[in-house]
Amino acid sequence: STGPSWICTAWCWSTAAYAVLGLLFAVPWFLLSHITFTLLVALGVTKAPVLEMRDFRGRICIITGASSGIGERVAAGLVKMGARVIMACRSKSRAEAARDRIWSEAQERPRRDWRLVRPEVLLLDVSSITSVDKFIQTFTKEFSGCDVIVANAGALSRHGTGRGLDSTMGVNFLGHFRLILALLPRVRASRGRIIFLSSVLHHFGTAFWSRLQPANFSSAYCDSKLAMTMAALEMDECLAGDAGDEWSRACAIAVNPGAVASSIWESGPWCLRRLGRMLAPLVCPSCDEGAAVVLDVATRVKLPTQGRYFVPYWVPQWCPSRLSWIFELTGPLTGTNSAPVHRLAANPTARHALWDWSMRHTGQFQTTRDVAAGDVETAAHTPATPRGLLPTASNAEPSITGLRSPSVACRMEEKKAPQACAPSKAPAHGDFSCEADSEGEDERGSLLALATRTANSCLGEVEKTGRGGR
Ligand SMILES: NC(=O)c1ccc[n+]([C@@H]2O[C@H](COP(=O)([O-])OP(=O)(O)OC[C@H]3O[C@@H](n4cnc5c(N)ncnc54)[C@H](OP(=O)(O)O)[C@@H]3O)[C@@H](O)[C@H]2O)c1
Known part of the structure; x- marks a missing residue:
């Protein structure tokens, strides 16, 4: 194309x-x-990427923030492909309006031999831990599997959370992290895909997890997108031990949809709002073009290039990661291509540190809205979680029962049986460089299996959908 x-x-x-x-x-x-x-x-000299319609009938797909922008177009694409789409949105009215738009569009030119399924709305506010847990409970009760999760909801909000975290980080990353961990056993059982929405701005993120001060507004968005990219890479590494090749097993992928003309600019400060209103419709790709790469990555059986970070732009393979943002900003849009990631995302030690930080914060974070609604109790008490997937409230020493990054799991195991982590030396508190991280692939697999078994049994179900991948 x-x-x-x-x-x-x-x-x-x-x-x-x-x-x-x-x-x-x-x-x-x-x-x-x-x-x-x-x-x-x-002039017809080149073409913008065209979305191919694939048979996705019977697949259960969750899209967060599907009430507008890229999320709505991704949902529309999946509905046309026959998938059973769950629109996980925070506003019932906006979500239902989007669902009606999607449904009437899908019925305009349906494939005669395909039975399309009307998308469903389930309420989810990713900035609230209570809401995330409620969503997980409802979803696991009502649906038997999960093939695709598109972690799309995002904002440029400037409000802080109850624990001094920026709510941009809460919405864009932490809420999704908790949601995805809880549903991971289902995605693995159906050999599905988890898509983390990243951005070109992840290249400007920093090692925020090692800072004592909360991020300021301008860096919070970049940091949250760096976190999405790193979590995708780390989760995929954890899944690498599953049966199947890199595309037929469950996998986690980060996608930059491009600088798209959507309403996300409206949630930023006034200068960004002005710029967004004036320039975005003129110079940016449409939401459909942004959604095309997400849909391609979610539904294509085998992607043409290796890598776990995809962009709709052509980025030369020789391009060093610190310069690739130039190509990611200026096009040309040529379809799905892999691109270099930020050096921190490529660094396993940094990814483990982020994972550890995320586990601690998803156990406790709460937004100012939680606090304002008097929801502090629920948000802060952090049950050993309904499914035992996340750390306990004290968080001083989280339990091994959760799905942990190998370094953390390794530290925990070491405490129980020091020989289990050989040849690593015992890391000091806060030091995430456990030798076994990079070398103990078998151990990584078994720890992951242990965590997943625990997660499965906590869920009260060992799911085998038998669909055997795409
Ligand atoms: N637009 C771009 O240029 C661009 C570039 C790179 C990456 N991205 C990423 O692409 C994703 C989609 O952005 P977009 O451009 O489509 O923006 P958008 O049109 O503003 O859509 C964002 C969606 O997220 C939802 N959302 C916001 N906060 C939420 C919360 N707390 N809980 C649940 N849903 C929430 C919004 O719901 P409401 O309708 O209720 O507000 C909306 O549906 C974001 O992750 C963004 O960071 C966008």
Whole structure:
């Protein structure tokens, strides 16, 4: 679905030139790049990516934040492919309006031989731990499996959480982390996929988990997207021991949908709102184009390239990770391509540190809304969780019963039986560099299996849907 390769090469060189100019003239650069690409598409020289319709009948797919933007278009695409879509949204009215739009669109030109399923709305506010737990309870009661989770809900909100965390981090990452961990056994049983919505801005994230101070607004979004990317890579590494090759087993993937003209800009500060309103419709890809790459990654049997971070732009393989954001911002849109990730995301030790941080915070985080609603009790008491998947309230020394990153699991095991973690030396508190992390793949697999068995038995079900992947 792309133009000849010389166009891509020419495009890249001009993009590189724009990049140099862009240091001085960022906005004209952005405009020029996208307008040129739009012109090339209009002249028929190249093509924007086209979504292929795949048979996804019978698959159960959860999309968080499906009431607008990219999430709504992903839901619409999956409904047209025959999937049973659960729209996990915080506002009933907005979600129902989106569901009606999706359903009437799907019925306009249905495939005659396919029976489409009307999407369902389940309430979920990812910024509230209570709401996440309620969603998990309802979902596991009403549905028997889970093939795809698209962790899409996102915001640029500036409110803090009860524990001094930025709510951007709570919405974009922590709520999803808790949700995904709880549903992971189901996704594994059906060899499904977990899609973490990332962003080009993850390249500007920092090692926020080692900071004592909460992130400020400007860095919180970048940090939350870096966390999504790192969690995807780490979770996928944990799943690598499952039966099947890299695409037929359950897998976790991070996707940058591109800088899309959606309403996300509206939740930012006024300057971003203004810029978003003025420029986004002119220069940014549409929500459909942003959703196309998410849908492709979620439904294609085998993706053409390796990697676990996908973007809709052409990024040269030789491009160092600290420069790839230039290509991720300026196009051309050529379909699903893998791209380099932030150096912290590529670092297993950093990923383990993030995982440990996330486990601690998903045990306790609460938003200002929880506090305002007098929901502190519920939010903070953190039951050993309904399914025993997450740390206990004290969190001083979380229990091994959860699905933990190997380093953490290793530390816990070491306390019980030091020889179990050989050849690692006992790490000091806060030191996540357990040697077994990078070397003990077998151990990693068995610890994961142990955690998953525990999770399964806590769920009271060992699910085998027997669908055997896509
Ligand atoms: N747009 C871009 O340029 C861009 C670029 C890279 C990555 N992304 C990512 O793509 C994802 C979708 O963004 P978008 O552009 O489609 O933005 P959007 O149109 O604003 O959609 C965001 C969705 O998230 C939902 N949401 C926000 N807070 C929530 C919460 N606490 N609980 C549940 N749902 C919540 C919103 O629900 P309401 O309708 O109730 O507000 C909305 O449906 C985000 O993760 C974003 O970070 C976007």
